[in-house]
Amino acid sequence: MIDGYDLPDEAPGEYIPLREDRGLAKAYRPNPLPPKLAVSSEIVEELTSAAYALGQLDGVAGEVEQRNAIFSSFVYKEAEQSSQIEGTRVTVSDIRRYEMGADKIEQLEASEDELDDIREAKNYIQALSEGISHFNEVGRSWKNIDQSLLKSIHETLMVGGRTDEDDLMPGEFRYDHGDFVVIKEEESWKKPIRFVPPKPNMAHADLDALIEYIQSGGDYPTLIDIALIHYQFETIHPFRDGNGRVGRLLIILLLISGDTLAHPVLYLSSYFRQFRDQYTDLLLNVSEKGVWEEWILFFLTGIRRQAEEAFVRAKLLLVLRDRYKTTYATAPTSVSRLTEGLISKPYFSVNEAAEMMGMTYQSASNAIEQLVADGRVRQFNDQRRNRIFEAIDVTAIIEYDYAQLPEPRDVVDRDTVDLPLDIGP
The missing domain is CATH 1.10.3290.10 (Fido-like domain)
Known part of the structure; x- marks a missing residue:
């Protein structure tokens, strides 16, 4: 002043x-x-660039x-x-x-x-x-x-x-x-x-x-x-x-x-x-x-x-979703359903996973164990009860260093987009 x-x-x-x-x-x-x-x-x-x-x-x-x-x-x-x-x-x-x-x-x-x-x-x-x-x-x-x-x-x-x-x-x-x-x-x-x-x-x-x-x-x-x-x-x-x-x-x-x-x-x-x-x-x-x-x-x-x-991150999330569909096409139904819900709910409990999948608690628990073994999910807290899990790939895309993101023009066609090396199956 x-x-x-x-x-x-x-x-x-x-x-x-x-x-x-x-x-x-x-x-x-x-x-x-x-x-x-x-x-x-x-x-x-x-103004033109921002509107575009x-x-x-x-x-x-x-x-x-x-x-x-x-x-x-x-x-x-x-x-x-x-x-x-x-x-x-x-x-x-x-x-x-x-x-x-x-x-x-x-x-x-x-x-x-x-x-x-x-x-x-x-x-x-x-x-x-x-x-x-x-x-x-x-x-x-x-x-x-x-x-x-x-x-x-x-x-x-x-x-x-x-x-x-x-x-x-x-x-x-x-x-x-x-x-x-x-x-x-x-x-x-x-x-x-x-x-x-x-x-x-x-x-x-x-x-x-x-x-x-x-x-x-x-x-x-x-x-x-x-x-x-x-x-x-x-x-x-x-x-x-x-x-x-x-x-x-x-x-x-x-x-x-x-x-x-x-x-x-x-x-x-x-x-x-x-x-x-x-x-x-x-x-x-x-x-x-x-x-x-x-x-x-x-x-x-x-x-x-x-x-x-935001455009680039959204495109990368869609590429990840496509990659999950391909990778888990022959996996048990519980696993494929869980991967479909990870993008919308990257933090979840077993009960929430069961509700998201429309399956039983045990089916959800088994699917989570599979994705933990595959390195796609990890337990976020240290509790034996009320366990919380994180979808590692989803949160990595949201938090990925801005300077390392692809240019918008490079992600327009999802079929030609490569995920960063440390993300995705």
């Missing part, structure tokens, strides 16, 4: 003086959307009958990465085990705080599911995004988790309670305060204006509008806590409700986490300098990159 109140004419907002007895000198108030943008050729090029990558990713859905079977792991990956941006060490396996009933500290080998973090990550998945259900019920349109939806998402996200605040106020806007929010620098050697969002009464009007812009359908191409909306939401900071998680989840809901993406398969939080400092610096540069182009290019690059990455 710069010293003083003077901002250049290009800045899309202004600093407002605050009471010194609060220890705060000023708060930033953004102008309503839309800003006047000069859409450069670089933005047009990146999203279309390619959506097209993978046409290659599978049970789409959730392929894409469910991506939702968990987004929840993991969004949680880690907040400073946790939650992993996909933690969330999966928690869902399976390993909700005690000794079962997860976690502290009480870590268990709260896992609950928050699980809440992210639930909030996303509820948001999508909302649009399935009332229609996929930006017209159906309002304050009530944001409050409902926030309530689901924040209940039962951990935060630095004593009172989460889940599902309540901070301006209803006259609360100020201060965003501090993480590094102690910098100035302690990085940014102060609008005063409570101003935040109310600013959020109303943002919702009005969203419901109008926006003024720019969809992906550019979403970049603008994300900046505006994070700048307004309407909640006391959890704004980052709501803002990242809102990106996915905007893509889905705008029919830009059919399924929640984009884990953009991974990109924001990897380039976190650049992300926060660019948002501040928009506020203080009006540097929209750099922010929009950064955002579009993230959309393209993550869409390409």
Whole structure:
């Protein structure tokens, strides 16, 4: 945050003086959307590439009958990465085990705080599911995004988790309670305060204006509008806590409700986490300098990159599924059925495997033993009872190093794709 109140004419907002007895000198108030943008050729090029990558990713859905079977792991990956941006060490396996009933500290080998973090990550998945259900019920349109939806998402996200605040106020806007929010620098050697969002009464009007812009359908191409909306939401900071998680989840809901993406398969939080400092610096540069182009290019690059990455991982999962069908074509029915379910449920108990296969507990247990012997499955915990198993190949594809993944053009035709050497039978 710069010293003083003077901002250049290009800045899309202004600093407002605050009471010194609060220890705060000023708060930033953004102008309503839309800003006047000069859409450069670089933005047009990146916009085209991002839109193509999203279309390619959506097209993978046409290659599978049970789409959730392929894409469910991506939702968990987004929840993991969004949680880690907040400073946790939650992993996909933690969330999966928690869902399976390993909700005690000794079962997860976690502290009480870590268990709260896992609950928050699980809440992210639930909030996303509820948001999508909302649009399935009332229609996929930006017209159906309002304050009530944001409050409902926030309530689901924040209940039962951990935060630095004593009172989460889940599902309540901070301006209803006259609360100020201060965003501090993480590094102690910098100035302690990085940014102060609008005063409570101003935040109310600013959020109303943002919702009005969203419901109008926006003024720019969809992906550019979403970049603008994300900046505006994070700048307004309407909640006391959890704004980052709501803002990242809102990106996915905007893509889905705008029919830009059919399924929640984009884990953009991974990109924001990897380039976190650049992300926060660019948002501040928009506020203080009006540097929209750099922010929009950064955002579009993230959309393209993550869409390409998700496309490649989805294709590799389909190749793995095909490889399993070939390898276990003559295996006992229990084994082939189990391999069919591994992609949609890479962590499972014997009882869950039996239910997934539609067979007896003993048949499931025998099939698991076979796949353990083949190196396709391993026991994830050390318990004799309530054993949890992991589909090694599936989780390896989801976690495979981004830099080592094939290029999207190399996985278009599944029949010619080779899995990485250490994955698959």
